[in-house]
Amino acid sequence: MRLLLVEDDDHVAAALSAVLARHGFHVTHARSGEEALQALLPDTRAPFGVVLLDLGLPDQDGFEVCGRIRKRSTTPVIMVTARADVRSRIHGLNLGADDYVVKPYDTGELLARIHAVSRRAVPGEAESDDAAAGPAEPLRLGPMLIELPTRQVSVDGTPVPLTRKEFDLLALLAQRPGVVFRREQIISEVWRTSWEGTGRTLEVHIASLRSKLGLPALIETVRGVGYRLVAPAA
CATH class of the missing domain: 1.10.10.10 (Winged helix-like DNA-binding domain superfamily/Winged helix DNA-binding domain)
Structure with a gap:
Protein backbone atom coordinates (compact mmCIF):
# COMPACT_ATOMS: atom_id res chain seq x y z
CA MET A 1 0.00 0.00 0.00
CA ARG A 2 1.16 3.53 -0.79
CA LEU A 3 0.90 5.82 2.22
CA LEU A 4 1.27 9.59 2.41
CA LEU A 5 2.88 10.82 5.63
CA VAL A 6 2.33 14.54 6.24
CA GLU A 7 4.77 15.55 9.00
CA ASP A 8 7.02 18.60 9.26
CA ASP A 9 9.44 17.03 11.79
CA ASP A 10 12.02 15.11 9.76
CA HIS A 11 13.18 13.04 12.73
CA VAL A 12 9.64 11.89 13.57
CA ALA A 13 8.91 11.22 9.90
CA ALA A 14 12.12 9.20 9.41
CA ALA A 15 11.45 6.99 12.43
CA LEU A 16 7.81 6.35 11.50
CA SER A 17 8.65 5.79 7.82
CA ALA A 18 11.15 3.11 8.80
CA VAL A 19 8.54 1.29 10.89
CA LEU A 20 5.94 1.54 8.14
CA ALA A 21 8.39 0.30 5.52
CA ARG A 22 9.13 -2.78 7.62
CA HIS A 23 5.41 -3.56 7.51
CA GLY A 24 5.21 -3.34 3.73
CA PHE A 25 4.10 0.27 3.19
CA HIS A 26 5.57 2.49 0.47
CA VAL A 27 5.81 5.86 2.22
CA THR A 28 5.86 9.29 0.59
CA HIS A 29 6.82 12.08 2.99
CA ALA A 30 5.29 15.55 2.66
CA ARG A 31 6.60 18.32 4.95
CA SER A 32 3.78 20.83 4.42
CA GLY A 33 0.12 21.02 3.59
CA GLU A 34 0.73 22.26 0.06
CA GLU A 35 3.25 19.50 -0.58
CA ALA A 36 0.69 16.95 0.61
CA LEU A 37 -2.02 18.32 -1.69
CA GLN A 38 0.37 18.23 -4.64
CA ALA A 39 1.26 14.61 -3.84
CA LEU A 40 -2.43 13.68 -3.95
CA LEU A 41 -2.88 14.94 -7.51
CA PRO A 42 -3.71 12.09 -9.91
CA ASP A 43 -0.68 10.47 -11.53
CA THR A 44 0.18 7.19 -13.21
CA ARG A 45 1.08 5.39 -9.99
CA ALA A 46 -1.30 3.54 -7.68
CA PRO A 47 -3.30 5.95 -5.48
CA PHE A 48 -2.48 6.40 -1.83
CA GLY A 49 -4.29 3.99 0.46
CA VAL A 50 -4.12 6.22 3.55
CA VAL A 51 -2.96 9.71 4.55
CA LEU A 52 -1.35 10.18 7.98
CA LEU A 53 -1.85 13.87 8.68
CA ASP A 54 -0.13 15.92 11.39
CA LEU A 55 -2.01 19.09 12.36
CA GLY A 56 0.91 21.39 13.20
CA LEU A 57 2.18 22.12 9.70
CA PRO A 58 4.36 25.12 8.78
CA ASP A 59 2.23 26.59 5.97
CA GLN A 60 -1.36 25.86 7.02
CA ASP A 61 -3.27 24.13 9.77
CA GLY A 62 -3.84 20.40 9.32
CA PHE A 63 -7.59 20.89 9.72
CA GLU A 64 -7.58 23.10 6.62
CA VAL A 65 -5.53 20.51 4.75
CA CYS A 66 -8.02 17.78 5.68
CA GLY A 67 -10.91 19.89 4.41
CA ARG A 68 -9.13 20.49 1.11
CA ILE A 69 -8.29 16.79 0.76
CA ARG A 70 -11.95 15.89 1.25
CA LYS A 71 -13.00 18.24 -1.55
CA ARG A 72 -10.84 16.39 -4.07
CA SER A 73 -10.35 12.86 -2.75
CA THR A 74 -11.97 10.03 -0.77
CA THR A 75 -8.58 8.74 0.41
CA PRO A 76 -8.83 7.78 4.10
CA VAL A 77 -7.24 10.34 6.43
CA ILE A 78 -5.93 9.57 9.91
CA MET A 79 -5.02 12.64 11.93
CA VAL A 80 -1.90 11.93 14.00
CA THR A 81 -1.32 14.79 16.41
CA ALA A 82 -0.44 15.90 19.92
CA ARG A 83 -3.76 17.78 20.20
CA ALA A 84 -5.63 15.60 22.67
CA ASP A 85 -8.60 17.82 23.52
CA VAL A 86 -12.07 16.55 22.68
CA ARG A 87 -13.00 19.60 20.60
CA SER A 88 -10.08 18.99 18.23
CA ARG A 89 -11.07 15.34 17.85
CA ILE A 90 -14.67 16.25 17.10
CA HIS A 91 -13.62 18.95 14.66
CA GLY A 92 -11.28 16.58 12.83
CA LEU A 93 -13.91 13.86 12.48
CA ASN A 94 -16.51 16.38 11.34
CA LEU A 95 -14.12 17.63 8.65
CA GLY A 96 -13.96 14.14 7.21
CA ALA A 97 -11.04 12.47 8.99
CA ASP A 98 -11.55 8.72 9.23
CA ASP A 99 -9.69 8.40 12.53
CA TYR A 100 -7.85 10.51 15.08
CA VAL A 101 -4.73 9.26 16.90
CA VAL A 102 -3.08 11.23 19.70
CA LYS A 103 0.69 11.34 20.15
CA PRO A 104 2.41 9.54 21.76
CA TYR A 105 0.76 6.43 20.40
CA ASP A 106 1.43 2.71 20.31
CA THR A 107 2.83 1.75 16.90
CA GLY A 108 0.86 -1.49 16.84
CA GLU A 109 -2.39 0.38 17.39
CA LEU A 110 -1.53 2.88 14.64
CA LEU A 111 -0.86 0.02 12.21
CA ALA A 112 -4.18 -1.60 13.15
CA ARG A 113 -6.02 1.67 12.55
CA ILE A 114 -4.32 2.10 9.15
CA HIS A 115 -5.45 -1.36 8.08
CA ALA A 116 -8.96 -0.75 9.46
CA VAL A 117 -9.60 2.49 7.55
CA SER A 118 -8.08 1.09 4.37
CA ARG A 119 -10.44 -1.91 4.51
CA ARG A 120 -13.45 0.34 4.95
CA ALA A 121 -12.33 2.51 2.03
CA VAL A 122 -12.84 -0.21 -0.60
CA PRO A 123 -16.30 -1.69 0.08
CA GLY A 124 -16.81 -2.53 -3.58
CA GLU A 125 -13.67 -4.62 -3.60
CA ALA A 126 -14.67 -6.38 -0.40
CA GLU A 127 -18.13 -7.12 -1.78
CA SER A 128 -16.75 -8.58 -5.00
CA ASP A 129 -14.34 -10.77 -3.04
CA ASP A 130 -17.18 -12.00 -0.85
CA ALA A 131 -19.30 -12.78 -3.88
CA ALA A 132 -16.52 -14.92 -5.32
CA ALA A 133 -15.63 -16.64 -2.05
CA GLY A 134 -19.16 -17.11 -0.72
Whole structure:
Protein backbone atom coordinates (compact mmCIF):
# COMPACT_ATOMS: atom_id res chain seq x y z
CA MET A 1 0.00 0.00 0.00
CA ARG A 2 1.16 3.53 -0.79
CA LEU A 3 0.90 5.82 2.22
CA LEU A 4 1.27 9.59 2.41
CA LEU A 5 2.88 10.82 5.63
CA VAL A 6 2.33 14.54 6.24
CA GLU A 7 4.77 15.55 9.00
CA ASP A 8 7.02 18.60 9.26
CA ASP A 9 9.44 17.03 11.79
CA ASP A 10 12.02 15.11 9.76
CA HIS A 11 13.18 13.04 12.73
CA VAL A 12 9.64 11.89 13.57
CA ALA A 13 8.91 11.22 9.90
CA ALA A 14 12.12 9.20 9.41
CA ALA A 15 11.45 6.99 12.43
CA LEU A 16 7.81 6.35 11.50
CA SER A 17 8.65 5.79 7.82
CA ALA A 18 11.15 3.11 8.80
CA VAL A 19 8.54 1.29 10.89
CA LEU A 20 5.94 1.54 8.14
CA ALA A 21 8.39 0.30 5.52
CA ARG A 22 9.13 -2.78 7.62
CA HIS A 23 5.41 -3.56 7.51
CA GLY A 24 5.21 -3.34 3.73
CA PHE A 25 4.10 0.27 3.19
CA HIS A 26 5.57 2.49 0.47
CA VAL A 27 5.81 5.86 2.22
CA THR A 28 5.86 9.29 0.59
CA HIS A 29 6.82 12.08 2.99
CA ALA A 30 5.29 15.55 2.66
CA ARG A 31 6.60 18.32 4.95
CA SER A 32 3.78 20.83 4.42
CA GLY A 33 0.12 21.02 3.59
CA GLU A 34 0.73 22.26 0.06
CA GLU A 35 3.25 19.50 -0.58
CA ALA A 36 0.69 16.95 0.61
CA LEU A 37 -2.02 18.32 -1.69
CA GLN A 38 0.37 18.23 -4.64
CA ALA A 39 1.26 14.61 -3.84
CA LEU A 40 -2.43 13.68 -3.95
CA LEU A 41 -2.88 14.94 -7.51
CA PRO A 42 -3.71 12.09 -9.91
CA ASP A 43 -0.68 10.47 -11.53
CA THR A 44 0.18 7.19 -13.21
CA ARG A 45 1.08 5.39 -9.99
CA ALA A 46 -1.30 3.54 -7.68
CA PRO A 47 -3.30 5.95 -5.48
CA PHE A 48 -2.48 6.40 -1.83
CA GLY A 49 -4.29 3.99 0.46
CA VAL A 50 -4.12 6.22 3.55
CA VAL A 51 -2.96 9.71 4.55
CA LEU A 52 -1.35 10.18 7.98
CA LEU A 53 -1.85 13.87 8.68
CA ASP A 54 -0.13 15.92 11.39
CA LEU A 55 -2.01 19.09 12.36
CA GLY A 56 0.91 21.39 13.20
CA LEU A 57 2.18 22.12 9.70
CA PRO A 58 4.36 25.12 8.78
CA ASP A 59 2.23 26.59 5.97
CA GLN A 60 -1.36 25.86 7.02
CA ASP A 61 -3.27 24.13 9.77
CA GLY A 62 -3.84 20.40 9.32
CA PHE A 63 -7.59 20.89 9.72
CA GLU A 64 -7.58 23.10 6.62
CA VAL A 65 -5.53 20.51 4.75
CA CYS A 66 -8.02 17.78 5.68
CA GLY A 67 -10.91 19.89 4.41
CA ARG A 68 -9.13 20.49 1.11
CA ILE A 69 -8.29 16.79 0.76
CA ARG A 70 -11.95 15.89 1.25
CA LYS A 71 -13.00 18.24 -1.55
CA ARG A 72 -10.84 16.39 -4.07
CA SER A 73 -10.35 12.86 -2.75
CA THR A 74 -11.97 10.03 -0.77
CA THR A 75 -8.58 8.74 0.41
CA PRO A 76 -8.83 7.78 4.10
CA VAL A 77 -7.24 10.34 6.43
CA ILE A 78 -5.93 9.57 9.91
CA MET A 79 -5.02 12.64 11.93
CA VAL A 80 -1.90 11.93 14.00
CA THR A 81 -1.32 14.79 16.41
CA ALA A 82 -0.44 15.90 19.92
CA ARG A 83 -3.76 17.78 20.20
CA ALA A 84 -5.63 15.60 22.67
CA ASP A 85 -8.60 17.82 23.52
CA VAL A 86 -12.07 16.55 22.68
CA ARG A 87 -13.00 19.60 20.60
CA SER A 88 -10.08 18.99 18.23
CA ARG A 89 -11.07 15.34 17.85
CA ILE A 90 -14.67 16.25 17.10
CA HIS A 91 -13.62 18.95 14.66
CA GLY A 92 -11.28 16.58 12.83
CA LEU A 93 -13.91 13.86 12.48
CA ASN A 94 -16.51 16.38 11.34
CA LEU A 95 -14.12 17.63 8.65
CA GLY A 96 -13.96 14.14 7.21
CA ALA A 97 -11.04 12.47 8.99
CA ASP A 98 -11.55 8.72 9.23
CA ASP A 99 -9.69 8.40 12.53
CA TYR A 100 -7.85 10.51 15.08
CA VAL A 101 -4.73 9.26 16.90
CA VAL A 102 -3.08 11.23 19.70
CA LYS A 103 0.69 11.34 20.15
CA PRO A 104 2.41 9.54 21.76
CA TYR A 105 0.76 6.43 20.40
CA ASP A 106 1.43 2.71 20.31
CA THR A 107 2.83 1.75 16.90
CA GLY A 108 0.86 -1.49 16.84
CA GLU A 109 -2.39 0.38 17.39
CA LEU A 110 -1.53 2.88 14.64
CA LEU A 111 -0.86 0.02 12.21
CA ALA A 112 -4.18 -1.60 13.15
CA ARG A 113 -6.02 1.67 12.55
CA ILE A 114 -4.32 2.10 9.15
CA HIS A 115 -5.45 -1.36 8.08
CA ALA A 116 -8.96 -0.75 9.46
CA VAL A 117 -9.60 2.49 7.55
CA SER A 118 -8.08 1.09 4.37
CA ARG A 119 -10.44 -1.91 4.51
CA ARG A 120 -13.45 0.34 4.95
CA ALA A 121 -12.33 2.51 2.03
CA VAL A 122 -12.84 -0.21 -0.60
CA PRO A 123 -16.30 -1.69 0.08
CA GLY A 124 -16.81 -2.53 -3.58
CA GLU A 125 -13.67 -4.62 -3.60
CA ALA A 126 -14.67 -6.38 -0.40
CA GLU A 127 -18.13 -7.12 -1.78
CA SER A 128 -16.75 -8.58 -5.00
CA ASP A 129 -14.34 -10.77 -3.04
CA ASP A 130 -17.18 -12.00 -0.85
CA ALA A 131 -19.30 -12.78 -3.88
CA ALA A 132 -16.52 -14.92 -5.32
CA ALA A 133 -15.63 -16.64 -2.05
CA GLY A 134 -19.16 -17.11 -0.72
CA PRO A 135 -20.75 -15.80 2.49
CA ALA A 136 -18.49 -14.14 5.05
CA GLU A 137 -17.20 -16.46 7.76
CA PRO A 138 -19.02 -16.12 11.11
CA LEU A 139 -17.08 -14.62 14.01
CA ARG A 140 -16.78 -17.16 16.81
CA LEU A 141 -15.66 -15.80 20.17
CA GLY A 142 -15.93 -18.40 22.91
CA PRO A 143 -19.63 -19.29 23.27
CA MET A 144 -20.70 -16.35 21.09
CA LEU A 145 -21.30 -16.61 17.35
CA ILE A 146 -21.75 -13.50 15.18
CA GLU A 147 -23.04 -13.99 11.63
CA LEU A 148 -22.31 -10.75 9.79
CA PRO A 149 -24.31 -11.29 6.56
CA THR A 150 -27.53 -12.19 8.41
CA ARG A 151 -26.83 -9.92 11.41
CA GLN A 152 -27.59 -12.72 13.87
CA VAL A 153 -25.94 -13.35 17.22
CA SER A 154 -26.15 -16.40 19.44
CA VAL A 155 -24.59 -17.45 22.74
CA ASP A 156 -24.26 -21.19 23.42
CA GLY A 157 -26.57 -21.74 20.45
CA THR A 158 -29.33 -19.49 21.81
CA PRO A 159 -30.26 -16.54 19.55
CA VAL A 160 -29.83 -13.10 21.12
CA PRO A 161 -32.09 -10.40 19.63
CA LEU A 162 -30.20 -7.13 19.20
CA THR A 163 -31.21 -3.74 17.85
CA ARG A 164 -29.49 -2.48 14.71
CA LYS A 165 -27.11 -0.22 16.61
CA GLU A 166 -26.36 -2.88 19.22
CA PHE A 167 -25.35 -5.29 16.45
CA ASP A 168 -23.25 -2.66 14.66
CA LEU A 169 -21.47 -1.82 17.91
CA LEU A 170 -20.80 -5.47 18.76
CA ALA A 171 -19.60 -6.27 15.23
CA LEU A 172 -17.20 -3.33 15.26
CA LEU A 173 -15.57 -4.44 18.52
CA ALA A 174 -15.64 -8.15 17.64
CA GLN A 175 -13.76 -7.81 14.37
CA ARG A 176 -10.67 -6.65 16.32
CA PRO A 177 -10.73 -8.39 19.72
CA GLY A 178 -8.33 -6.87 22.23
CA VAL A 179 -7.97 -3.58 20.33
CA VAL A 180 -9.09 -0.49 22.24
CA PHE A 181 -11.59 1.65 20.34
CA ARG A 182 -11.77 5.28 21.40
CA ARG A 183 -15.24 6.52 22.26
CA GLU A 184 -15.08 9.14 19.52
CA GLN A 185 -14.18 6.51 16.93
CA ILE A 186 -17.09 4.25 17.94
CA ILE A 187 -19.56 7.13 17.76
CA SER A 188 -18.19 8.14 14.36
CA GLU A 189 -18.39 4.63 12.87
CA VAL A 190 -21.61 3.33 14.41
CA TRP A 191 -23.69 6.51 14.72
CA ARG A 192 -22.01 8.46 11.90
CA THR A 193 -21.90 11.59 14.01
CA SER A 194 -19.60 13.37 16.46
CA TRP A 195 -19.05 12.55 20.13
CA GLU A 196 -20.70 15.69 21.44
CA GLY A 197 -24.01 14.85 23.06
CA THR A 198 -23.85 11.16 22.09
CA GLY A 199 -21.69 9.81 24.90
CA ARG A 200 -24.61 8.72 27.07
CA THR A 201 -26.12 6.82 24.13
CA LEU A 202 -22.93 4.78 23.76
CA GLU A 203 -22.86 3.93 27.48
CA VAL A 204 -26.49 2.78 27.35
CA HIS A 205 -25.81 0.51 24.35
CA ILE A 206 -22.73 -1.00 26.01
CA ALA A 207 -24.76 -1.77 29.15
CA SER A 208 -27.56 -3.27 27.06
CA LEU A 209 -25.14 -5.54 25.16
CA ARG A 210 -23.57 -6.82 28.37
CA SER A 211 -27.01 -7.62 29.76
CA LYS A 212 -28.51 -9.25 26.66
CA LEU A 213 -25.45 -11.40 25.92
CA GLY A 214 -25.14 -12.53 29.53
CA LEU A 215 -21.38 -11.94 29.30
CA PRO A 216 -20.70 -8.91 31.52
CA ALA A 217 -16.92 -9.17 31.12
CA LEU A 218 -17.11 -9.34 27.31
CA ILE A 219 -16.79 -5.59 26.73
CA GLU A 220 -14.14 -4.00 28.89
CA THR A 221 -14.15 -0.30 29.73
CA VAL A 222 -10.71 1.26 29.29
CA ARG A 223 -10.99 4.21 31.63
CA GLY A 224 -10.51 7.57 29.94
CA VAL A 225 -10.14 6.02 26.47
CA GLY A 226 -12.94 3.76 25.29
CA TYR A 227 -13.85 0.07 25.05
CA ARG A 228 -12.45 -3.22 23.85
CA LEU A 229 -13.86 -6.70 23.41
CA VAL A 230 -12.23 -9.41 25.50
CA ALA A 231 -12.70 -12.78 23.80
CA PRO A 232 -14.47 -15.08 26.30
CA ALA A 233 -13.27 -18.58 27.04
CA ALA A 234 -14.98 -21.34 25.11
